Amino acid sequence: MDKIPILKMGSFLLVTIQVDLYDRLALNLEADLIRMVDKTGAKGVLIDISAVNIVDSFMGRILGNIASMSRILDAQTVVVGMQPAVAITLVELGLPLNGVRTALNVEKGMALLQSMIPPGSGDEEITEDDHISV
Amino acid sequence: MAVVKEQDVVPFRNRVREYAVKIKMGLVNQTKLITAASELVRNMLRYANGGKIRIEIVTKGRDNGIRLTFADTGPGISNIDLAMKDGYSTGKSLGLGLPGAKRLVNEFNIQTETGKGTTVTIIKWSNG
Amino acid sequence: MTLDASKIFQKKKQQILETWIKNQLANDALREDLISSEEARTQSEELLDALVNRLRAEKEGASLADGFDPVLEYLETLSITRARKGYSPRETGAFLFSLKNALLKTLSEEIKDDPKGLYEESQKINNLMDDLTIASFETFIKGREEVILRQTDEIAEISTPVIRMWDGILALPIIGTLDSSRTQVVMENLLSQIVETGSSIAILDISGVPAVDSLVAQHLIKTVSATRLMGAECIISGIRPEIAQTVVHLGIDLSGIVTKSSLASALNYAFTALRMEVRKVRTETK
Numbered sequence: 001m002d003k004i005p006i007l008k009m010g011s012f013l014l015v016t017i018q019v020d021l022y023d024r025l026a027l028n029l030e031a032d033l034i035r036m037v038d039k040t041g042a043k044g045v046l047i048d049i050s051a052v053n054i055v056d057s058f059m060g061r062i063l064g065n066i067a068s069m070s071r072i073l074d075a076q077t078v079v080v081g082m083q084p085a086v087a088i089t090l091v092e093l094g095l096p097l098n099g100v101r102t103a104l105n106v107e108k109g110m111a112l113l114q115s116m117i118p119p120g121s122g123d124e125e126i127t128e129d130d131h132i133s134v
Numbered sequence: 135m136a137v138v139k140e141q142d143v144v145p146f147r148n149r150v151r152e153y154a155v156k157i158k159m160g161l162v163n164q165t166k167l168i169t170a171a172s173e174l175v176r177n178m179l180r181y182a183n184g185g186k187i188r189i190e191i192v193t194k195g196r197d198n199g200i201r202l203t204f205a206d207t208g209p210g211i212s213n214i215d216l217a218m219k220d221g222y223s224t225g226k227s228l229g230l231g232l233p234g235a236k237r238l239v240n241e242f243n244i245q246t247e248t249g250k251g252t253t254v255t256i257i258k259w260s261n262g
Numbered sequence: 263m264t265l266d267a268s269k270i271f272q273k274k275k276q277q278i279l280e281t282w283i284k285n286q287l288a289n290d291a292l293r294e295d296l297i298s299s300e301e302a303r304t305q306s307e308e309l310l311d312a313l314v315n316r317l318r319a320e321k322e323g324a325s326l327a328d329g330f331d332p333v334l335e336y337l338e339t340l341s342i343t344r345a346r347k348g349y350s351p352r353e354t355g356a357f358l359f360s361l362k363n364a365l366l367k368t369l370s371e372e373i374k375d376d377p378k379g380l381y382e383e384s385q386k387i388n389n390l391m392d393d394l395t396i397a398s399f400e401t402f403i404k405g406r407e408e409v410i411l412r413q414t415d416e417i418a419e420i421s422t423p424v425i426r427m428w429d430g431i432l433a434l435p436i437i438g439t440l441d442s443s444r445t446q447v448v449m450e451n452l453l454s455q456i457v458e459t460g461s462s463i464a465i466l467d468i469s470g471v472p473a474v475d476s477l478v479a480q481h482l483i484k485t486v487s488a489t490r491l492m493g494a495e496c497i498i499s500g501i502r503p504e505i506a507q508t509v510v511h512l513g514i515d516l517s518g519i520v521t522k523s524s525l526a527s528a529l530n531y532a533f534t535a536l537r538m539e540v541r542k543v544r545t546e547t548k
Contacts, residue, residue: 022141023143054168054169055169057173057234058173080493081493082491083165084492089162089166091488092166093230094233095230096487097491102490102491102492104456104462104492108493
């Protein structure tokens with residue numbers, strides 16, 4: 001079964017979705033990610049969907065779920081790099097993803113996460129990508 | 135093209151995209167069409183254990199479009215008006231599948247009979 | 263003696279042509295400002311040739327559908343070029359009706375002693391010419407529609423410029439009414455520019471939008487939501503007082519959107535959001 005890799009960068013988790021998701025894969029991602037947030041005590045989750053061509057209502061719901069679940073676990077979620085066509089489609093679909101923070105690209109998303117996290121809680125400095133298999 | 139399990143969805147979406155590219159549909163309209171198709175395929179998988187999909191290129195005047203027909207032999211929809219309403223779902227979902235798909239395409243037609251199955255036909259024009 | 267209209271026309275072609283051209287001149291159908299009279303003459307002659315050939319072919323037993331095509335095809339190209347050149351429908355109609363008159367006139371001159379045959383042949387020609395006229399009108403309108411479509415595309419393209427106001431700030435002045443296809447063009451342009459420039463603030467200026475009804479408002483809200491999904495903020499500026507009034511009267515909720523009355527105040531807001539300020543440079547006085 002395919003898996004989406006989750007990278008840990010300091011107190012943030014970084015997920016880059018590179019393939020078109022089908023529902024099972026998205027559900028797995030949701031479960032894995034939440035487990036990782038809990039295990040690492042991450043303060044922020046960054047989901048890069050710049051390579052995703054299609055976000056339908058199911059995917060949108062998963063993104064919303066991840067954001068709400070992480071919030072309960074005291075982590076902020078930022079979705080970055082949404083393609084224009086995807087954004088237009090989501091709005092037309094009636095799914096403006098109100099609970100999800102967004103940013104243009106990974107860099108801006110990181111900055112947004114940094115600014116959202118109260119100072120003092122981000123105790124680790126950002127290290128190189130260390131890949132953690134789940 | 136028959137779709138019976140979840141893994142069929144991605145190849146199906148790619149097929150639709152191939153057709154859309156063939157008639158030079160714009161990226162946004164492509165995305166809308168495929169998203170709508172994705173919603174309908176999910177419905178078919180979830181409520182009717184899969185079904186058959188036909189992809190066709192249609193022409194109206196100077197405009198080309200793609201027609202997708204989703205036919206299943208599932209339980210059918212007992213109340214279409216309710217099913218077409220935003221936020222209504224018998225399963226545990228957002229209830230955006232049918233109404234959302236309708237908003238994303240140019241023509242949307244649904245026929246259903248309880249116990250016999252459901253057929254949904256959508257058309258998206260390349261400049262529409 | 264069997265009557266053969268095609269033979270008569272063949273024989274009298276030159277005469278018909280003369281009558282036709284004369285008719286056209288009398289009708290003002292010949293627009294010498296649009297095409298030269300020689301060109302009009304060639305066009306007329308070619309059409310007449312095609313028509314006579316077609317009548318002969320029909321007499322010889324060729325099927326109607328096959329024989330019809332060259333005439334119709336010629337007529338179609340003619341109508342379309344005329345539509346593009348700016349002929350009025352009346353002129354295009356007169357062009358064909360004057361041919362009908364010329365044909366009928368020749369027929370009546372040639373078949374003097376056989377009223378029944380004359381009637382039958384005339385009726386045939388009448389029907390044929392009517393069909394051709396209808397067909398040419400259809401193509402004429404199609405030609406016009408093509409012109410309109412092309413212009414619509416052009417307008418859509420030129421009317422949605424995205425302007426880089428500042429580093430990280432885009433502005434998009436909307437002029438004219440926002441319908442759904444226009445909204446899509448606006449959204450696409452705006453969003454792709456946001457990606458390209460990495461801007462985090464977009465200002466939609468609606469000073470040039472004549473009226474905002476609930477549909478237009480919905481389109482605006484959609485654009486704002488889509489911008490937000492991309493990770494940028496969208497400000498709507500240029501809201502005139504009467505638009506504010508209608509928006510409230512219609513009960514449209516714009517509370518989730520940052521709105522400013524002028525582009526200047528929107529820009530000011532954007533500067534604040536980006537933690538920038540504009541200062542007057544102090545002039546050195548000695």
